[in-house]
Amino acid sequence: MALDIDRYHSVDSVVNRWDPRTKIAALGILIFSIALVKTLPMALVGFAVAVLLIRLTALPWHFIFHGLSFVLIFLVPFFFIMPLSYPGESAFEILGLGFAWEGLRLATLIFIKAISIVLVTYAIFGSSRFDISMLALQHLRCPKVVVQMLLFTYRYTFVFLDEMRRMHTSMQARGFIARANMKTMTILGHFVGTLLIRSFERTDRVFKAMLSKGYQGELHSMVEFHSHGIDYAKAVVVVVFSLALVVGDFSGQWPQAVQGWY
Amino acid sequence: MHISEGILTTPVWLAGYAGTAVLAAVTMRKLDMEEVPKISVITAVFFIASLIKVPLGPASIHLILNGLVGVVLGWRAFAAIMLGIILQAIIFGHGGITVIGINSLMLGGGALIAYMVWQQRHRFSFKKRELVFGALAGAAGTISSGLVLAGALITTGEEFYAIAATVLAAHVPIMLIEAAVVGSSAAFLYKTKPDILAGRRQTVKEG
Amino acid sequence: MSDQIMIDVDNISFTYPDGHEVLKGLSCKIMKGEKVALIGPNGAGKSTFMSHLNGVELASSGRVSVAGVEVTKASLKEIRRQVGIVFQDPDDQLFCPTVFDDVAFGPLNLGLPKDEIEARVDQALQVVGLEDFKDRSSFHLSFGERKRLALATVLSYQPEVLVFDEPSTNMDPMNRRKLINWLKESDKTILLCTHDLDIALEVCDRCLMLTDGQIIAEGPTKQMLYDRKFLEENKLELPLALMTHELLHGILHTQEDMDEDHRDIISKFLHAHRHAHGPGGHEHVHLHVHGHGHEHLHEDPDDTHTHSHGDHGHGGDGHAGVPHSHGDEMTSHHHHDDHDHDHGHDHDHDHDHSHDHDGEK
Numbered sequence: 051m052a053l054d055i056d057r058y059h060s061v062d063s064v065v066n067r068w069d070p071r072t073k074i075a076a077l078g079i080l081i082f083s084i085a086l087v088k089t090l091p092m093a094l095v096g097f098a099v100a101v102l103l104i105r106l107t108a109l110p111w112h113f114i115f116h117g118l119s120f121v122l123i124f125l126v127p128f129f130f131i132m133p134l135s136y137p138g139e140s141a142f143e144i145l146g147l148g149f150a151w152e153g154l155r156l157a158t159l160i161f162i163k164a165i166s167i168v169l170v171t172y173a174i175f176g177s178s179r180f181d182i183s184m185l186a187l188q189h190l191r192c193p194k195v196v197v198q199m200l201l202f203t204y205r206y207t208f209v210f211l212d213e214m215r216r217m218h219t220s221m222q223a224r225g226f227i228a229r230a231n232m233k234t235m236t237i238l239g240h241f242v243g244t245l246l247i248r249s250f251e252r253t254d255r256v257f258k259a260m261l262s263k264g265y266q267g268e269l270h271s272m273v274e275f276h277s278h279g280i281d282y283a284k285a286v287v288v289v290v291f292s293l294a295l296v297v298g299d300f301s302g303q304w305p306q307a308v309q310g311w312y
Numbered sequence: 313m314h315i316s317e318g319i320l321t322t323p324v325w326l327a328g329y330a331g332t333a334v335l336a337a338v339t340m341r342k343l344d345m346e347e348v349p350k351i352s353v354i355t356a357v358f359f360i361a362s363l364i365k366v367p368l369g370p371a372s373i374h375l376i377l378n379g380l381v382g383v384v385l386g387w388r389a390f391a392a393i394m395l396g397i398i399l400q401a402i403i404f405g406h407g408g409i410t411v412i413g414i415n416s417l418m419l420g421g422g423a424l425i426a427y428m429v430w431q432q433r434h435r436f437s438f439k440k441r442e443l444v445f446g447a448l449a450g451a452a453g454t455i456s457s458g459l460v461l462a463g464a465l466i467t468t469g470e471e472f473y474a475i476a477a478t479v480l481a482a483h484v485p486i487m488l489i490e491a492a493v494v495g496s497s498a499a500f501l502y503k504t505k506p507d508i509l510a511g512r513r514q515t516v517k518e519g
Numbered sequence: 520m521s522d523q524i525m526i527d528v529d530n531i532s533f534t535y536p537d538g539h540e541v542l543k544g545l546s547c548k549i550m551k552g553e554k555v556a557l558i559g560p561n562g563a564g565k566s567t568f569m570s571h572l573n574g575v576e577l578a579s580s581g582r583v584s585v586a587g588v589e590v591t592k593a594s595l596k597e598i599r600r601q602v603g604i605v606f607q608d609p610d611d612q613l614f615c616p617t618v619f620d621d622v623a624f625g626p627l628n629l630g631l632p633k634d635e636i637e638a639r640v641d642q643a644l645q646v647v648g649l650e651d652f653k654d655r656s657s658f659h660l661s662f663g664e665r666k667r668l669a670l671a672t673v674l675s676y677q678p679e680v681l682v683f684d685e686p687s688t689n690m691d692p693m694n695r696r697k698l699i700n701w702l703k704e705s706d707k708t709i710l711l712c713t714h715d716l717d718i719a720l721e722v723c724d725r726c727l728m729l730t731d732g733q734i735i736a737e738g739p740t741k742q743m744l745y746d747r748k749f750l751e752e753n754k755l756e757l758p759l760a761l762m763t764h765e766l767l768h769g770i771l772h773t774q775e776d777m778d779e780d781h782r783d784i785i786s787k788f789l790h791a792h793r794h795a796h797g798p799g800g801h802e803h804v805h806l807h808v809h810g811h812g813h814e815h816l817h818e819d820p821d822d823t824h825t826h827s828h829g830d831h832g833h834g835g836d837g838h839a840g841v842p843h844s845h846g847d848e849m850t851s852h853h854h855h856d857d858h859d860h861d862h863g864h865d866h867d868h869d870h871d872h873s874h875d876h877d878g879e880k
Contacts, residue, residue, distance in 0.1 A: 055403045078409075085410040086322055121408075124316050128475075135474030156471060163318035167408050175402050181616040183402075195343055199395055202352030203359065205614050207399075208658050210360045230367050232492060239496025242361050242377065246354070246384065246497070247505050253353040255611040257346055258575045262604045263676055264596070264628030267345040272623060272633060507537075 054208075055117075055172070056180040063108040066177045069281040070186035076285035077103075077174050083292035084166050089304040090155065093162045096295055100166040103173045114172055121168050125161050132157040180204055185273050198269050206249075214245060314397070314415040315461060317408035321468045328414025328464070332394060335420065339390040347388060354385055355392040359399060366489055373486060378419045379453030379494045382426035383446060384501075386510030389427060393420035418460040419453075426453035430498075431511045442509075446498025451491040458483035524587075525551040525680055525708045526572065526602075531581035532732075533567060541567045542578070543732035549708060551586075551679070556719035556740065557712040559729035560754035565712045568729060569682050572710075573602040585680065600629070603678035607685040609665035612672055613657040618649065621657050621668060625676035643675035646701070663694045670698075680708045687715045716758035720744050728753060 059066070065073070084096040104114060133153035140148025175183055181201055188197040221241070228234050320328075358381055365372040382389040394416040401409050426449040433445040458480055465476040501508050526549040533542040541564040549555050557565055570576040571583050574595045583590040585601050606612055615621040622643050626636040644650040647667040652660065657668060666689075673681065687695045695718075702709060702722045713719060719726060719740060726743040728736040730753050736743065743749070747757050747765070757765065767785055771777075777785075 081409055085318065085325070121316060131475055131478065132471070135471070137470045137473065153471065160318040164316055164408065167317045167410065171402065171409055179616065181620075195340070195348065196395070198348055199352045199355070199391070200398065201616075202349055202614060203355045203395055203399060204403075205616070205658070206353050206356035207359055209610055210356050211363075214360050214363075228365070228367055234366070235489060235492035236496045238364065238366070238375070239493045239498075240500045242357075242364075242375075242380065242493065243497040243500035243504070245357050245361060246380075246501065246508060249353045249357045250350070250505070250508050252611060253350045255606065255608065256353070256614060257349050258570065259604075259606055259612040260349070260614070260624075261575050262573050262599060262602075262606075263625040263672065264599055265624075266596075266628065267348075270627040272620075272627070272636065 054180075055175050056178065056183070058109050058113060058176060059179045061108050061177070063106055063177065064284075065103070065107040065173055068177075068284055069275060069277045070178050070182055071189050071275055072277060072281040072285045073178075074174055074183065074186050075190060076288040077170055080288050080292045081167050081170050083296045084163055084170070086296055087163060087299045088159070089299050090159055090162075091304045092295055092299040093159055093166070095298075097162050097166045099291065100169040100173075104169050107173050107177050109172065109176050113176070114169070117172055118165065118168060121164055125164055128157045128160060129154070132160075181271075182273055185271055186275065189275060194268070201269070206252075210245065210249065213248065217241060217244065314419060314457075315411050315464065317410060319468070319472075320411065320414065320464055324464050324468050325410050325414050328411065328417050330413070332413040332416040332420070335390050335417065335424075336394055339387045339424070343388075343391075351385065351388055351392050351395070354381065355395045355399075358392065359396050362396075373489070375493060376419065376454065376457070376486070376490060377450075377494065378423040378457060379426035379450035379490055380446075380497055382423035382453060382510075383430045383449050383494065383498055384508055384510055385423075386427055387424065389423035389510075390416075390420040393423050414460075414464055418457045418464070421460060422453040422455075422457035425456045426450065426494075427510065428452075440499070442502040443495045443499035447491040447495030449498070450494025451487050453494070454483060454487040454490045458487075523551040525549050525553070525585065526710075527584040528571070529582050529584075531571060531578035531583060533564075533571065533576060533578050541732055542571070544581070545729070545733050546581075547727055547734045547737065549680075549710060551708050552706060553725060554702070554709040554723045555711070556716075556723040556726045557710060557729055558714070558716065558719060558726055558743075558753075558755060563729045564732045565729055566684065569604060569684060569710075569712060572680070572682055573604055574598050599678075600676075601678050602680045602682065603673040603676050604682045605670050605673050605684065605686065607688060609662070609669040612669045613665060616656060617653070618644070618655050618657050618660075618668060619653045622671050622675045625672060629676070639675045639677065643671040646674055647671045648697075662689060663691055666690060666694070678707075680710065681705075682710045682712070684712050685715075686711065686713065687718050714755075716744055716750075716755065717760050720758045720760060 080099075084093075084100070087093050087096055133149050133151070134144065134147040136148070136150035136153030136156070138150065138152070140150045142149050178186070181204075184197045184201050188194055221237075226237065228238075358377055361377055362374055364375050366375060378389075378393055381392050385392055394412075397412055397415045397419065401412050401415075429452040430445050430449040433441050438444075462476040462480050465472040465479065498509065506512065526547075528545060528547050530544050530546050531542055532540070532544055534540040545564075545568065557568070559565060567576065571578055571590070572585070574583075574590045574592075577590065577592070585598050588594050588597060588601075590598050613621050615624055619640055622640045623636050626639050631639070640653075641650065644653065647670055649664065649667055649671060652664070652668075657665065660668060666686075670686075686698060690698065699718060699721055702711075702718075709722075711719060711723060723740050726738060726740050727734050728743065728749075735753075736749070744758055745761060750756055756762070767788065771782065771785055
């Protein structure tokens with residue numbers, strides 16, 4: 051499971067060279083504009099741009115696809131459920147359930163939007179080192195304490211993943227097989243409990259180590275951000291496009307997928 | 313179980329952000345320096361623990377354990393859940409960026425409700441108290457999240473009624489599993505390291 | 520080693536919030552430049568004691584002073600500049616994205632200017648041999664590398680006092696040897712809390728025995744670590760280096776009817792032991808002086824090489840009155856380059872110097 055999204059952060063590209071602060075701000079706006087879209091044509095345009103963006107990051111496809119797979123698994127059922135459960139008139143019947151084209155359209159819209167947003171997310175966080183992205187967030191007025199905790203959590207996720215694997219191995223070595231019964235639940239409960247206790251004891255030690263090195267509540271960093279004209283230029287391009295997307299969507303030129311009470 | 317990108321309408325996910333901002337601000341007041349690494353580490357554990365798969369018939373589901381976060385961190389549980397959601401959005405793209413607000417509200421709110429249920433244990437005193445109330449907290453955490461999720465779907469539109477119903481139905485077996493695991497965890501922790509559990513009434517007054 | 524008292528612990532007691540009293544009137548002094556070992560059974564309070572040295576825990580009674588400054592809530596920042604603790608588990612001390620960041624953490628907290636921080640980081644990484652790892656993630660290093668990195672994160676802080684909590688646990692022998700060499704060469708004040716009595720034997724001048732929340736004994740390494748009875752009373756044992764010696768000696772002594780060849784082999788082996796080079800030069804302490812040959816296995820070439828008699832520390836039965844003599848045949852010397860032997864004692868020995876030279880340190 052690829053937990054380290056910034057594995058390829060050193061891959062050089064137009065996006066990689068973009069100052070993280072302007073990058074996150076501009077692409078963040080893009081994400082929200084895609085989320086606002088209600089018409090299929092505009093969604094497809096957004097999707098095309100997202101794909102273009104990913105191409106520009108030069109991140110390897112297998113990496114992207116692996117990340118997409120989670121969303122895909124989650125969304126594919128929608129293609130079945132939505133058309134068959136759509137309220138109102140139905141075009142024809144399948145197995146006694148009314149099939150509505152509108153439902154299919156909605157499902158497609160959702161699907162395209164979701165994939166597009168995930169792609170843009172990868173473009174943002176896959177092209178910079180994670181801690182640098184977090185620092186950029188801090189510069190963008192994200193509360194310091196939240197950023198600090200995100201950094202620590204990210205760091206320790208790897209340590210605990212390791213620990214969990216070791217515990218799991220030792221459990222399997224003693225014949226544990228997970229089944230859907232109370233015994234498994236009890237054992238899982240103990241497993242999680244043990245993991246928790248170890249983590250608690252670890253935080254104590256980590257905190258002492260930090261204090262011993264002079265920590266007083268704030269994380270300092272040597273990272274400096276520089277914005278040049280090109281960074282702003284890239285941002286302008288993205289923002290203008292995002293606005294165009296939303297405007298085009300509202301323009302009424304294309305039928306909007308009916309979603310919601312309005 | 314949380315919601316992915318693109319499904320909810322704008323007012324809904326915006327409301328999610330508003331609610332999360334409020335709850336975060338309230339529950340993170342006066343955050344002590346020492347709590348920062350503590351919350352981070354617990355979040356990491358839950359992040360990882362949610363990768364544990366439980367077989368359920370032909371398929372398997374992932375543990376959520378937001379109830380346990382509530383039992384262990386008390387009011388700070390909201391912060392931990394929110395961090396976990398943010399990281400999931402960034403790292404996995406699973407349950408994306410626009411829905412960070414609503415997902416945090418859903419699961420974090422569930423954790424807080426679980427904590428409130430857990431605190432009721434002080435009214436009782438019997439041998440398996442922690443096991444029972446842990447289980448209740450686990451169930452409460454799941455039910456609350458499920459209800460918020462269903463509510464968000466329904467608010468989005470009529471066309472999501474069926475999905476909302478399916479989701480709620482799916483939460484029933486999840487609720488049972490969560491109750492079992494959280495209950496067992498709480499009992500285990502009470503026996504081995506009780507000071508981990510949140511909301512303990514202090515018998516020895518600290519100087 | 521100077522006469523300045525670096526750490527002064529005066530009758531401190533400490534009780535945990537759950538009521539567990541861990542330190543019960545503990546006192547000790549550590550001089551500047553000294554290398555001291557803190558030994559004792561598990562649960563005696565070693566970790567708790569260490570936490571008091573940099574104010575992570577504050578004593579409920581008594582006082583701790585570092586370089587004359589008392590450890591209080593107000594002086595914490597200054598105290599922590601002077602005292603650095605290297606904890607046992609490197610994963611507790613490495614929490615930044617890259618190696619560079621972890622080593623820079625301390626100096627950053629000191630508020631130093633950017634170029635000074637970079638200089639310190641480079642220096643610290645060089646000392647531990649990790650200068651090529653600057654941009655790597657600390658998580659992807661091997662255990663030995665992480666242990667060295669943990670040391671670097673404290674070195675960059677440049678404290679005068681270095682406290683180590685079980686530095687050699689889980690280390691592979693080569694890295695352990697590197698650590699020992701580093702410790703021996705360092706001019707800092709060093710406190711080693713350890714179960715590895717062999718490291719203590721090699722590195723430290725003095726030992727403190729911490730048992731049940733108190734320092735019940737202290738003394739020169741050469742006394743404390745040779746006292747089998749005292750060590751075993753406190754749930755410890757003789758250092759391995761000394762154990763083999765004792766065992767073989769015991770065999771020689773009890774097996775009266777052993778044939779000469781066997782006796783010869785064992786006695787040669789008995790003294791073909793590694794030199795425990797005490798601090799302050801190259802000193803070979805004779806433990807057992809009996810009618811058998813005597814071989815030295817030199818580890819590193821050295822131009823100050825003296826042999827002197829130390830005490831014969833035997834627990835229980837003494838060996839007073841046993842005849843001391845050595846064979847007089849001189850076998851061939853195999854000298855390497857600049858290795859000069861200056862034997863400062865009056866016994867003639869069988870010398871067979873086989874030099875075991877390590878590559879580089």
